[in-house]
Structures are given as structure tokens and as C-alpha cells.
Amino acid sequence: MDSSTIGTAEQLRDPNYTPPLAKAIPLGIQHVLAMFVSNVTPAIIVAGAAGFGFGSNSPDFPELLYLIQMSMVFAGIATLLQTMTLGPVGSGLPIVQGTSFAFLPIMIPIVAGKGVEGLAALFGGVIIGGIFHAVLGLFIGRIRFALPPLVTGLVVTMIGLALVKVGIQYAAGGVPAIGKPEYGSLLNWAAALVVIVVTLGLKFFARGMLSVAAVLLGLIAGYIFALLTGMLTFDVIAGSWSKAAAFALPQPFKYGFEFSLAAVIGFCLMAFVSAVETVGDVSGVTKGGAGREATDKEISGATYADGVGSAIAGFFGGLPNTSFSQNVGLIAMTGVMSRHVVTFGAIFLIVCGLIPKVGSVIRTVPIEVLGGGVIVMFGMVVAAGVSMLSDVNWNRRNMVIFAISLSIGLGLQLEPGALQHVPDTARILLTSGLLPAALLAIVLNLILPEELSDESTEEVSGGMTGHGQGSLPKSEKT
Known part of the structure; x- marks a missing residue:
């Protein structure tokens, strides 16, 4: 308009x-x-x-x-x-x-x-x-x-990472369908892929309302596919x-x-x-x-x-x-x-x-159609978090904060059994992954001395070095 x-x-x-x-x-x-x-x-x-x-x-x-x-x-x-x-x-x-x-x-x-x-x-x-x-x-x-x-940026990235599993499960047939023969069938994935392909096509090759409502129109396309293939009557x-x-x-x-x-x-x-x-x-x-x-x-x-x-x-x-x-x-x-x-x-x-x-x-x-849209949406959440992280000055201090927060948060989310002896309230909060990652990042950012920020070229584990904001490592001559 x-x-x-x-x-x-x-x-x-x-x-x-x-x-x-x-x-x-x-x-x-x-x-x-x-x-x-x-x-x-x-x-x-x-x-x-x-x-x-x-x-x-x-x-x-x-x-x-x-x-x-x-x-x-x-x-x-x-x-x-x-x-x-x-x-x-x-x-x-x-x-x-x-x-x-x-x-x-x-x-x-x-x-x-x-x-x-x-x-x-x-x-x-x-x-x-x-x-x-x-x-x-x-x-x-x-x-x-x-x-x-x-x-x-870490928190938004963790939100997306915590939810991408849901998108895959939905696309394969839904969480309640896990273990059933039709779970992960070609038909289920085809419905999800129709949504993804139509959404991406409209988002990048259309203009105006078609681009703005790309996910909605992708779901409508998946809905029609489900009707045509008998997934929905x-x-x-x-x-x-x-x-x-x-x-x-x-x-x-x-x-x-x-x-x-x-x-x-x-x-x-x-x-x-x-x-x-x-x-x-x-x-x-x-x-x-x-x-x-x-x-x-x-x-x-x-x-x-x-x-x-x-x-x-x-x-x-x-x-x-x-x-x-x-x-x-x-x-x-x-x-x-x-x-x-x-x-x-x-x-x-x-x-x-x-x-x-x-x-x-x-x-x-159908849950498979919704899964296609969810994969796109949750992937965009992760991408938004990465975009926010591009504004970070990646010196040694910030890399350590990010590494520890992400490792513990994502690790507890992937392996909740590691906290089976923790009281129920603490276990629910910690296995979300998101809250421990966020709290660690906030606390470490507040207590670690800023002086570490000046040591931007000091090596960290694995021989990786910190680099400036939004930059990539420069190629070195041998």
C-alpha cells in the first residue's frame, strides 16, 4: 500500500x-x-x-x-x-x-x-x-x-535452541505420535516441507502483503496439501x-x-x-x-x-x-x-x-503442517539471537562468559537426568536451560573485571582467539 x-x-x-x-x-x-x-x-x-x-x-x-x-x-x-x-x-x-x-x-x-x-x-x-x-x-x-x-543475544538464542526440537517433532508427526509407525513418514515431512518452501519463496521473492504474511500463507498451502493427500478431510x-x-x-x-x-x-x-x-x-x-x-x-x-x-x-x-x-x-x-x-x-x-x-x-x-511453520519461526528466533550477538565485542572475557553460560544451559536442557537428585522446583528451573544460561551470563558479566576486555588477542581453549566486534579472524601468512 x-x-x-x-x-x-x-x-x-x-x-x-x-x-x-x-x-x-x-x-x-x-x-x-x-x-x-x-x-x-x-x-x-x-x-x-x-x-x-x-x-x-x-x-x-x-x-x-x-x-x-x-x-x-x-x-x-x-x-x-x-x-x-x-x-x-x-x-x-x-x-x-x-x-x-x-x-x-x-x-x-x-x-x-x-x-x-x-x-x-x-x-x-x-x-x-x-x-x-x-x-x-x-x-x-x-x-x-x-x-x-x-x-x-544469548537468551534469545537459547529460546530458539530450546524450541527447535518441538518443530522437528511436529513436522515428523507430533509429540504424541513418537513411537508410532507413521512418525517421520515421507508424507508427514512432505507437508512440513510444503510450508517451508512456500514461506521462503514468498518471503524472498514476493513483496508487500505476500511477503509480510509469508508464514500464514505457507500454512494455508500446507493445509491445502493435507486436504489433497487425505491427511485432513x-x-x-x-x-x-x-x-x-x-x-x-x-x-x-x-x-x-x-x-x-x-x-x-x-x-x-x-x-x-x-x-x-x-x-x-x-x-x-x-x-x-x-x-x-x-x-x-x-x-x-x-x-x-x-x-x-x-x-x-x-x-x-x-x-x-x-x-x-x-x-x-x-x-x-x-x-x-x-x-x-x-x-x-x-x-x-x-x-x-x-x-x-x-x-x-x-x-x-495438521500437526505436521504446523511443524513446518514452527521450524521457520523458531529458526528465526535463533537467527535473531545470533544477530544480536553480532554487536558483541568478542574479546576473551565475553567469549568465556558466552561459552560457560551456553555450555551449562544447553547441557542441562539436553541431559535433564543429570539433575534427578535436585529438588523438584530447582530441577524444573534448571532443566529449562534458558534460566541457568541467562543467570550465569548476567552474573558473570557483572562480576568479571572489565580489564580482561583489553586482552582481546590472548588465546583461549583450542587455540581460538577473541576478535573485535563483528569481525572474523584475519588470515595469517605462513
């Missing part, structure tokens, strides 16, 4: 400007399309980890639909808090909120194999963690020093549609409330990471859309909205929210800074979430 037809250059940089409705509504829906798949995927993954049945005849089917429904409703509500503001809550900027992937490594161990019973502890953690997250808005600017690119779709209500409101404390120390600690620690991510997104929006730095009020307001939105979601069975980086890029691409455009998108998202039949259609997506 040509931005020159929407308003003047000065208007486009103004968050308070409202474009004509004929332009604003499609732009708002475009924001929803860009984040839609990423927003509902965590709910499906948590349901799978809990052991919910994925078929429309499963007794857990209504619970799965409800989790998808809440993902849409409370992403929309949290987005409204950002765009419309409520007192100090909200940035007053076009920030799109959505269900956070960052919390998945914490949520999966909490609910693993426990069915509906595991959700009470999960949502207790979401509520308390959300309140703690909101409190961070009071002093977010003063803790940023503890989270340089070395730490944030119209009877299944019709059955799922008929069993879903036409309208349903969120239910407070649907799954109860349970205080789990592991859940509370995990969500509170991850709140730091989410808060820093939001600060970066706010800065990205103001730089890309308005050509200026974000104000302290905008940063603290965005952090308040992150936490308040997550806490409210937890009361009704929704997962924690954070700002979505892909929509920051969309604002830079369209050149439209209007917060009211994103408001229209948020309203559209809420309406979809209040109609369970929308969730019923999403749930009929």
Missing part, C-alpha cells in the same frame, strides 16, 4: 494521526496477519506438552480451543493497552502485543504430561509474573546495564466447526489458581528478558516510524502494559504477552506510525477470539 495516499510525511510520523478508515482498517488487519500464527502457536504447544488430545473427538478438545481463543482475545486487549493507554499503562505507540515464545521453555516443564491439572500452577505463575513484570516499569531504565547484547473440519460455539466469553479462573514456586520464579525471571525485548521494540518503532528516540514515559508505559496485559490474561486462562518484533518491522516498511491503525487490528483480534469457531478451524491444521 502506497503510504503517500494515506497522509503527508508529517502525519505518517505522528502516532495520534488516524488515516482514512478505508486505509486504516486494512493496515490494521495486515498487522494481525503478520503476527497471527506466532500468537496462537504457543497455546498449541503448551496444550501438546500437557498431553491434550488433538482430535475433535478428544475430551480435551474444548480446552485446546479455549487456550487458542484466549491467545487472540488477550493479545488484542494487551495491544489496546499499548495503543489507547490507561493512566500510566501503555506507550501510546503502535505496539502490537502477542503471546510470547520466550516463556515456552518455562511453561513446558510445568505442564508436561499433567493435562488440565497442570494449568492451575501455570496460570498462577502467569498472574504473579505479570504483576512483577508491571513493577519493572518503575525502574526498567536502571536495569538495562545488566542486560547488554551479550546477555540478551472435510468431515473433520465440519465436525470441529459444529462442536465449537458461535460466541463465548472468557471465564475467570477457569483452571483455578495454584502457587508453584518454580512457576513464579521462572515467570518473574523471564519478565526481565521480556521487558528488555519490549524496550528494544519501542525504540525500534520510534526510530523506524518517527525518526526519534523513545521517551522514558513511552518505555515505562510499554513495560507496564506488558505486565498488566499478562496478569489480566492469566486470570482468564491466557498466556503471557510481549511486544511483537515482526510488527515493528512492518511499521518501518509501511511508514505508518499511527497507533489507531494498530487499534483497529487489536479490535479485529478480540472479535476473532470471542468466536470459538475461529479457533476450531485453527485446530484442524
